[in-house]
Amino acid sequence: MANxxxxxxxGALMMVPASxxxxxxxxxxxxxIARDSFAISDPLGGNLGGFTLxxxxxxxxxxxxxxxxxxxxxxxxxxxxxxxxxxVVAYYIATRPARRQPVLLLLVIIPFLTDxxxxxxxxxxxxxxxxxxxxIAKALGIPATSLVPSQTxxxxxxxxxxxxxxxxxxxxxxxxxxxxxxxxxxxxxxxxWQTHARVFVPLSASGLASSVMLTFVPTLGVFVxxxxxxxxxDPLVGNLIVTLFTEFRNEPLGAALSxxxxxxxxxxxxxxxxxxxxxxxxxxxxxxxxxxx
Amino acid sequence: xxxxxxxxxxxxxxxxKTFGSNTxxxxxxxxxxxxxxxxxxxxxxxxxxxxxxMITGFETPTDGSIxxxxxxxxxxxxxxxxxxxxxxxxxxxxxxxxxxxxxxELRVRRTPKAELDGRVREALQLVRLAxxxxxxxxxxxxxxxxxxxxxxxxxxxPAVVLLDEPLGALDQKLRKExxxxxxxxxxxxxxxxxxVTHDQEEALTMSDRIAVMSAGxxxxxxxxxxxxxxxxxxxxxxxxxxxxxxxxxxxxxKAICSGFGAVPADTVDAQxxxxxxxxxxxxxxxxxxITLHADPALAPAGAARGVLAERVFLGDEWTxxxxxxGAVLTVQVPSGENGAALxxxxxxxxxxVSWTPAAGRILPAEEAAA
Numbered sequence: 001m002a003n004x005x006x007x008x009x010x011g012a013l014m015m016v017p018a019s020x021x022x023x024x025x026x027x028x029x030x031x032x033i034a035r036d037s038f039a040i041s042d043p044l045g046g047n048l049g050g051f052t053l054x055x056x057x058x059x060x061x062x063x064x065x066x067x068x069x070x071x072x073x074x075x076x077x078x079x080x081x082x083x084x085x086x087x088v089v090a091y092y093i094a095t096r097p098a099r100r101q102p103v104l105l106l107l108v109i110i111p112f113l114t115d116x117x118x119x120x121x122x123x124x125x126x127x128x129x130x131x132x133x134x135x136i137a138k139a140l141g142i143p144a145t146s147l148v149p150s151q152t153x154x155x156x157x158x159x160x161x162x163x164x165x166x167x168x169x170x171x172x173x174x175x176x177x178x179x180x181x182x183x184x185x186x187x188x189x190x191x192x193w194q195t196h197a198r199v200f201v202p203l204s205a206s207g208l209a210s211s212v213m214l215t216f217v218p219t220l221g222v223f224v225x226x227x228x229x230x231x232x233x234d235p236l237v238g239n240l241i242v243t244l245f246t247e248f249r250n251e252p253l254g255a256a257l258s259x260x261x262x263x264x265x266x267x268x269x270x271x272x273x274x275x276x277x278x279x280x281x282x283x284x285x286x287x288x289x290x291x292x293x
Numbered sequence: 294x295x296x297x298x299x300x301x302x303x304x305x306x307x308x309x310k311t312f313g314s315n316t317x318x319x320x321x322x323x324x325x326x327x328x329x330x331x332x333x334x335x336x337x338x339x340x341x342x343x344x345x346x347m348i349t350g351f352e353t354p355t356d357g358s359i360x361x362x363x364x365x366x367x368x369x370x371x372x373x374x375x376x377x378x379x380x381x382x383x384x385x386x387x388x389x390x391x392x393x394x395x396x397x398e399l400r401v402r403r404t405p406k407a408e409l410d411g412r413v414r415e416a417l418q419l420v421r422l423a424x425x426x427x428x429x430x431x432x433x434x435x436x437x438x439x440x441x442x443x444x445x446x447x448x449x450x451p452a453v454v455l456l457d458e459p460l461g462a463l464d465q466k467l468r469k470e471x472x473x474x475x476x477x478x479x480x481x482x483x484x485x486x487x488x489v490t491h492d493q494e495e496a497l498t499m500s501d502r503i504a505v506m507s508a509g510x511x512x513x514x515x516x517x518x519x520x521x522x523x524x525x526x527x528x529x530x531x532x533x534x535x536x537x538x539x540x541x542x543x544x545x546x547k548a549i550c551s552g553f554g555a556v557p558a559d560t561v562d563a564q565x566x567x568x569x570x571x572x573x574x575x576x577x578x579x580x581x582x583i584t585l586h587a588d589p590a591l592a593p594a595g596a597a598r599g600v601l602a603e604r605v606f607l608g609d610e611w612t613x614x615x616x617x618x619g620a621v622l623t624v625q626v627p628s629g630e631n632g633a634a635l636x637x638x639x640x641x642x643x644x645x646v647s648w649t650p651a652a653g654r655i656l657p658a659e660e661a662a663a
Contacts, residue, residue, distance in 0.1 A: 183351055184384035186371045188398040188445070198397070202388045 036255035045249025055256035064240070064257065071220055071237040072264065078158045079216035085159060086166025086211050091200065093167075094174040095182075105171070108164050116161070120228050123157040124148050127229075149231025157229050158219060165218075166211040173207030174200070209276060217265050237261050300327040302453050302485040303348060307357035310343050317343045319509040320357065325487060327362075327452075330479050332488040332496040335506030336532070344506070345455050345489050349378050362452050376453040377446040381461060383438045385430040391417070391441050392426040398449040416444040419478055436467045443478065453485045460495060472498050493533045497521065505529050521579075527656050530577040537583070537622045538575040540658065543568060548576050548655055552619025553597050558653030573658035580625040582652035585613060585644060587634040592645035601642045604635065611635055615646050622646060 037055055040048040058064075093104045111119060125131055127147035137144040147153050177200065185195040201208070223238035232239070237257070244254035303325040310318040318340040325331045333341045346352040348359060350371035358367050366374055377398075385394050393400075395416050399409045417423045420440035430438055439459060446454045459475075460468045476499045479486045490496055496503050497517045504514045505528075513525040524530035527538060539556055541548040546564070547555045556576045568574060586592035599617035611626040613635065624646060626635055638644070 178382060178384060178387075180380050180382050180384040181386060183349075183371075184378075184380060184386075185397075186351075187349060187376075187378045189372045189401045189449070190397075191372060194401050198401070199386060203386075 033255045033258055036252050037259045039252040039255075041250050041252045045251070047251050055252045056260075058253060059256055059260060067235055067240050068237055068260070068264070070234060072268070074154075074158070074236060075216045075219035077155065078162060078219045079212045081155070081159050082162045082166040082215040083170070083208055083211045086163060086170050087201075087204070087208065089163070089167050090170035090174050090204075090207070091196075094171055094177075095179075105167075108167050111160070112164050117224060119161070120157060120224055123153065123160065123229055127153050127156070148229055149233065151230060151234065153229040154225055154234070157225050158222065161222075161225065162215040162219065165214045169210035169214065170204055170207040173204040177203050205276075209272070212272065213269060216268065220261055220265060301325065301360070302327040302329075302362060303487070304360040304363075305344075305348075305357065306360075308344070308347060308354050308359065309356040310340070310347060310352065311355045317509055318347070318354075321511050323504060323511060323514070325453075325485060326502075328483050328485055329501040330476065330486045330488065330499055332490060332500040332503045333506060334490055334493060334496040334503050334533075337491055339506040340509040341489050341491075341506050342457060345378075345457060345487065348453075348487065349376060349455055350374050375451050376455060377449060377451045379439075379442050379446045379454060379456040379459050381457045381459065383430075383442040385438055385441055385445070387430055389429075390426065391422060391428050391430070391433070394430065394441055395444045395448050397445065402449070412448055416448040419447070419481060420444045435463055436471065439463065439471065440474075443475075447478075447482050447484060450482075451484065453487060455487045455489070457489050458491070459488075460490075460492070468495075475499060497533070505532065507532070523654065524577060524656065527575055527577070527658070530575075530654070530656060535580055535623060537578045537580065537620065538656075539578065539620050539622075541574050541576050541655075543570045543572045543574055543655075545570065548574055548653070550576070550619040552617055555595075556619075556653060557595060557648055557650045558655050559651055560655065563655035568655055568657070574655050575658050577654045577656055578622075578648055578652055580612070580623045583622065583624045583646050583648045585615065585624050585626050585631065585635065585646055587631075587638055587642075587644060589643050589645040593647055596645040596647035598643065598645050601638055601640055601644050603640075606636075615644060617646070 036047065038051050038053070040050040040052050040054070042048050089108065093101055093108075096104060127133055129146035131147075134144050134146065181199055181203075182195060185199050190198060220236065221238040221241075222236055223242045226232065226234060226236050226239055235243075241254050241257050241261070244250050244257060248254075301324045303323070305321065305323040307320045307322065308318060309316070309320045321344075333344060335341045343352060347354045350366070350369065354367075358365055360366065361375055386397065389397065392413060396409060396413045399412060404412070413426075414423065417426060420443055422437060422440050422444065425433065425437065425441075430441065433441065439462075442459070443454075456475075460471055463471060472495055475486075475488075479499075488496070488499065497520070500517055502514060502516055503520050505512045505520065507528050513520060513529050515523070515525075520529065520533055524533065524536075530536045531538060539548075539550055539553070541550040541553075541556050541558075543549070543563075546560055548558045548560065548563075550556050558576045563574075586596060589596070589598055592598075597617045597619070599615040599622070601613065602616040602621060603614040605612045606628075609628055611628065611632055613624045613626055615622045615624055626632055
């Protein structure tokens with residue numbers, strides 16, 4: 001009895017540092033932003049406090065809706081592309097000899113060790129008018145100028161930026177799969193497609209789900225890539241928030257937009273979770289009814 | 294293709310496997326008959342698993358050819374070979390129910406639904422797991438998982454099922470039960486089983502024929518009784534069961550050992566197998582074929598004298614080490630009258646041992662290189 005109480009006290013004490021970190025770095029900023037989103041702004045960039053719903057009302061302007069919609073679309077696209085490419089890369093790495101895997105993983109991480117801005121600028125060089133890709137296209141007789149700025153450049157560099165985030169969770173769940181399952185599937189007549197569709201994709205489902213979440217959510221906050229590679233023509237929500245804070249000097253409006261994005265993120269994550277659950281339950285039920293029929 | 298009298302399920306010709314400079318399977322020929330329970334028995338590292346993986350198509354032979362049911366499959370991928378494998382780790386799909394695991398192959402091969410259900414139920418019935426169809430593999434015991442793996446391997450009615458040490462992960466008692474079960478199921482489905490094991494008891498109890506392998510070579514292919522009673526080499530004699538190997542030299546048609554004089558042995562058979570005078574040989578005698586005489590005075594002529602070195606009581610029998618001049622012999626003495634006489638003796642007592650000439654098998658002292 002005394003023992004369990006002491007254990008629970010020890011447990012609570014051990015939670016304290018983590019709780020402080022979360023409180024200071026997550027809860028407090030969140031509360032401040034939530035509070036600011038209801039504050040009254042003055043035209044000179046001041047935050048007058050008080051309470052108003054004006055900020056949220058302003059967000060109903062179609063300009064904001066359009067950007068939010070475009071951002072969600074881009075985030076979904078990027079999450080899907082990253083997860084598919086991440087799956088291919090993770091499967092490749094996980095099926096190499098065990099001693100070669102750390103090296104391959106390191107290659108995936110190395111770009112992460114360089115500055116985000118530098119990496120983005122490197123894409124300008126790569127895809128720009130004097131870059132190798134245009135050079136090759138010209139040599140092949142394909143008329144091409146510069147790929148920057150373009151949406152293609154944005155999509156490519158988003159994929160590049162978030163690929164490691166997709167590879168790692170998928171690789172982790174892939175590694176937990178008994179390698180003899182691949183042989184078992186082949187032995188039971190499954191080809192390449194069936195082996196993946198029936199064995200590897202379902203068994204790495206948790207990694208794939210994490211990959212979708214880890215790429216979808218931060219894509220909404222990206223603001224450097226659309227400016228540098230997209231020419232700022234199609235801003236993402238992240239750009240808009242930065243603009244509202246820095247150029248419009250309207251903190252409360254920026255805070256309100258941040259809150260909207262936050263709610264949309266949570267809603268998307270919840271929706272994705274719900275859909276996955278319904279799909280897997282449906283699949284199970286249909287398999288069962290198929291059997292009893 | 295020429296007609297063969299006995300249908301052959303798997304025919305190996307000159308099959309070889311080398312990894313780098315290491316030859317794991319020496320060139321070998323092997324015919325496995327249709328419908329038989331065939332074991333490949335050998336110590337770990339003898340090449341038996343590699344041999345099996347070449348039959349399944351997971352490994353490509355360095356040389357030689359493989360025929361399945363009279364069809365050359367050298368260029369046929371695993372998934373198109375009419376065989377299934379039972380993996381040592383079972384390799385059940387953890388996200389699928391027992392039913393779906395068994396149904397996997399039929400679904401992949403697009404079997405009509407009406408037929409699929411019947412066949413899956415039938416396979417589950419065969420392994421007595423009909424009530425476990427909806428369970429996940431993680432909710433089953435080791436023995437049950439193994440049965441699911443077996444049901445999954447036979448549901449597509451392949452010509453051959455290969456089993457890779459399937460009982461290795463089970464406890465002793467379950468293992469014994471499964472030996473009978475496997476044999477029963479194999480008879481029921483009539484599929485050729487190729488059973489890879491290092492456990493000689495498993496091979497002896499279940500097989501129609503056994504191939505004994507060592508260092509990449511097949512040393513002998515024979516029925517369990519012949520493998521046990523008429524081993525072809527010193528390795529086979531020592532690997533299967535326990536066996537006394539008495540070093541001797543052939544002189545005037547007899548096996549002469551310095552301590553024994555003429556060792557009782559089947560010399561007629563040995564000559565038929567080409568053992569000649571002057572050859573260095575060993576005489577192989579099974580412990581249970583040796584009679585222990587507690588009173589050496591009553592022993593028959595030709596019995597060897599020795600000293601009682603060690604004895605262990607095993608319940609139904611005693612295992613006794615008798616130190617003779619030529620060798621230390623292991624003798625099995627059944628409990629009962631003889632056992633009681635043995636128990637009364639003191640350690641180091643003078644005893645005598647004897648066996649009939651038919652019990653002594655003369656084998657070359659050196660393994661012949663194939």
